[in-house]
Amino acid sequence: xxxxxxxxxxxxxxxxxxxxxxxxxxxxxxxxxxxxxxxxxxxxxxxxxxxxxxxxxxxxxxxxxxxxxxxxxxxxxxxxxxxxxxxxxxxxxxxxxxxxxxxxxxxxxxxxxxxxxxxxxxxxxxxxxxxxxxxxxxxxxxxxxxxxxxxxxxxxxxxxxxxxxxxxxxxxxxxxxxxxxxxxxxxxxxxxxxxxxxxxxxxxxxxxxxxxxxxxxxxxxxxxxxxxxxxxxxxxxxxxxxxxxxxxxxxxxxxxxxxxxxxxxxxxxxxxxxxxxxxxxxxxxxxxxxxxxxxxxxxxxxxxxxxxxxxxxxxxxxxxxxxxxxxxxxxxxxxxxxxxxxxxxxxxxxxxxxxxxxxxxxxxxxxxxxxxxxxxxxxxxxxxxxxxxxxxxxxxxxxxxxxxxxxxxxxxxxxxxxxxxxxxxxxxxxxxxxxxxxxxxxxxxxxxxxxxxxxxxxxxxxxxxxxxxxxxxxxxxxxxxxxxxxxxxxxxxxxxxxxxxxxxxxxxxxxxxxxxxxxxxxxxxxxxxxxxxxxxxxxxxxxxxxxxxxxxxxxxxxxxxxxxxxxxxxxxxxxxxxxxxxxxxxxxxxxxxxxxxxxxxxxxxxxxxxxxxxxxxxxxxxxxxxxxxxxxxxxxxxxxxxxxxxxxxxxxxxxxxxxxxxxxxxxxxxxxxxxxxxxxxxxxxxxxxxxxxx
Numbered sequence: 001x002x003x004x005x006x007x008x009x010x011x012x013x014x015x016x017x018x019x020x021x022x023x024x025x026x027x028x029x030x031x032x033x034x035x036x037x038x039x040x041x042x043x044x045x046x047x048x049x050x051x052x053x054x055x056x057x058x059x060x061x062x063x064x065x066x067x068x069x070x071x072x073x074x075x076x077x078x079x080x081x082x083x084x085x086x087x088x089x090x091x092x093x094x095x096x097x098x099x100x101x102x103x104x105x106x107x108x109x110x111x112x113x114x115x116x117x118x119x120x121x122x123x124x125x126x127x128x129x130x131x132x133x134x135x136x137x138x139x140x141x142x143x144x145x146x147x148x149x150x151x152x153x154x155x156x157x158x159x160x161x162x163x164x165x166x167x168x169x170x171x172x173x174x175x176x177x178x179x180x181x182x183x184x185x186x187x188x189x190x191x192x193x194x195x196x197x198x199x200x201x202x203x204x205x206x207x208x209x210x211x212x213x214x215x216x217x218x219x220x221x222x223x224x225x226x227x228x229x230x231x232x233x234x235x236x237x238x239x240x241x242x243x244x245x246x247x248x249x250x251x252x253x254x255x256x257x258x259x260x261x262x263x264x265x266x267x268x269x270x271x272x273x274x275x276x277x278x279x280x281x282x283x284x285x286x287x288x289x290x291x292x293x294x295x296x297x298x299x300x301x302x303x304x305x306x307x308x309x310x311x312x313x314x315x316x317x318x319x320x321x322x323x324x325x326x327x328x329x330x331x332x333x334x335x336x337x338x339x340x341x342x343x344x345x346x347x348x349x350x351x352x353x354x355x356x357x358x359x360x361x362x363x364x365x366x367x368x369x370x371x372x373x374x375x376x377x378x379x380x381x382x383x384x385x386x387x388x389x390x391x392x393x394x395x396x397x398x399x400x401x402x403x404x405x406x407x408x409x410x411x412x413x414x415x416x417x418x419x420x421x422x423x424x425x426x427x428x429x430x431x432x433x434x435x436x437x438x439x440x441x442x443x444x445x446x447x448x449x450x451x452x453x454x455x456x457x458x459x460x461x462x463x464x465x466x467x468x469x470x471x472x473x474x475x476x477x478x479x480x481x482x483x484x485x486x487x488x489x490x491x492x493x494x495x496x497x498x499x500x501x502x503x504x505x506x507x508x509x510x511x512x513x514x515x516x517x518x519x520x521x522x523x524x525x526x527x528x529x530x531x532x533x534x535x536x537x538x539x540x541x542x543x544x545x546x547x548x549x550x551x552x553x554x555x556x557x558x559x560x561x562x563x564x565x566x567x568x569x570x571x572x573x574x575x576x577x578x579x580x581x582x583x584x585x586x587x588x589x590x591x592x593x594x595x596x597x598x599x600x601x602x603x604x605x606x607x608x609x610x611x612x613x614x615x616x617x618x619x620x621x622x623x624x625x626x627x628x629x630x631x632x633x634x635x636x637x638x639x640x641x642x643x644x645x646x647x648x649x650x651x652x653x654x655x656x657x658x659x660x661x662x663x664x665x666x667x668x669x670x671x672x673x674x675x676x677x678x679x680x681x682x683x684x685x686x687x688x689x690x691x692x693x694x
Contacts, residue, residue: 004061007064007066007067008047015040016039016041018037018078020081022069022085022089022091023064023091023093024065024067025065029502031060031063031091033086035078057294059093075330079331083307086307087310105131106119106131107128108153110196110197111126111128114182115153115154147203148178151195151199152195155173155179156173162611163615174186221233255278257318258275258318259273259353261361262322269289270287271287272285272361272367277316287308288367298325301324317339318346319343319344320353321346322357332344382426385558386400386424392552392560402422402508403419403420404419404507404571406574407452416434416437416579417437418578419452420570422563422567434574435455445511446517450519453509454522457531508533508571511535512535512537516534516546517546536565541556541565595637595638595641595642597634605628606630613642616638617642620639621639
């Protein structure tokens, strides 16, 4: 680790203007981003007295090798630039809020031709209207079940929708009146979209006008002696009222606000948010964050507001917090820009809002208590685990970045490997990678490990030789002859990550002495001497080191052993997932490979249109001909081939096409099956693009 005095800026060289600064490590990677009203005052605090810094801040400044800064005009610009850089570089020492669990949302896919109501988790998508989050998925389903009686929007998947359209009859929900059955044309696309928009309006708080409208229609029907219709409308009104009863009224109807509360100790903080819309609690959500430096509650509020509302357009008129951020006016101005209107940022002092904020705070304390009982999320526990590994493996420093490799195959077929990355004891999924093993046939895990380690570090050396730095992995042309396989090269000036950008402090392989020896041999052949290697054997959970006759035994209940087990299990899970994808893809295309004149593009079009080979077999030639790029004669040949009724000449043609099609499928349709290594998050389209260039 570096001495902070070696890269301290010269006296007087730091401006006194507002701005944003970045600490970088020896590889040029950005490890911390901060903003300051006065850059000189803020940066000097890192170098004044090392002993007064927070322990995590001490680690940060010792890990860093240089610091740079950018001057901006106003504090609002500093907030915006800080948010942009944190999102771009994902610095390991910055405060990062993580969901304490996966919360479900009620989502309406307004971007589709026929919008769908569904329960969704995970990242938000464009063209989807979200409501929530909710604590439980069943709460959403109960609400939706009540509302579908009045707003019969479709809830089925795309596959079910397409199948019912082909069959010409609606599903059960259509028969019982809880779906308007757009799949069979009972309503037009415009009529169905109007239903979806009314559903969204009701969920957004416009409840009164719908209840009044239904009540008026009910009275009119009763006056016209249409008693059956009046009874149905009465039941509809009661359904809406029951849906409203599930959302407690806590504040006046005109109140739209987010209520934020924190619970914290010296190492970690938990935050809870209640979403109040139309005076009702519409949802709840929680996050946890490790404190990487000495921060106050006001600082945590500032970080939270920047990260959560940084790109959101769902900013309410009022945000209630336990303490105002250090600079409340610039923050309120930034939130107003996101919302497109004024935003009031304040601390409630009395009344119903104060009482509700205390309830939110109690939820935050409970979330903190639960979080601290989980081993993987506890900063102190992770530090103990890394220190135990350092001592047991006799490493020079704690392994802050660990890469673990696993090989998966089924009787020697579809051999693949995975690489998972843990930083500071936590999974860093954005840097996971997967490999397709080509030079090895059969169940030879030793040779597979050797190939993976060689491929991973060969590019590292190629790039370091080209640039003279060790901050990136190499030029794909060095191995693939000009076939880039994804990943953007890292810019030493900006620190943007590339594929395999950061060298590990420890390499772990799933296996015993043979696999460890293979990994060490691969590194020795490449001339790499400063990256330690170990392996974990499944049978007795032993840690093996290269060239050692006896394993390293970690206590079964030690934090170091738990960390290594989590690494091994995560690498195994990731490898198995990739292997199943490849096997499933191979099985999917096996029947279509026998169809004459059917290449990869048209196979994909058929599967996309029908959803599966089984449904394609049930289709008529006319239905097959509806697929873009397939004429009626080709459709007749496809149907005949799938039903085994084509002639001898056709069979010969299909046999020739099968060989060609299978090659095209292997080369073009499998992510990670290009000349280079496949990305963990590579899409099928990316894999196809790489395969064609190869």
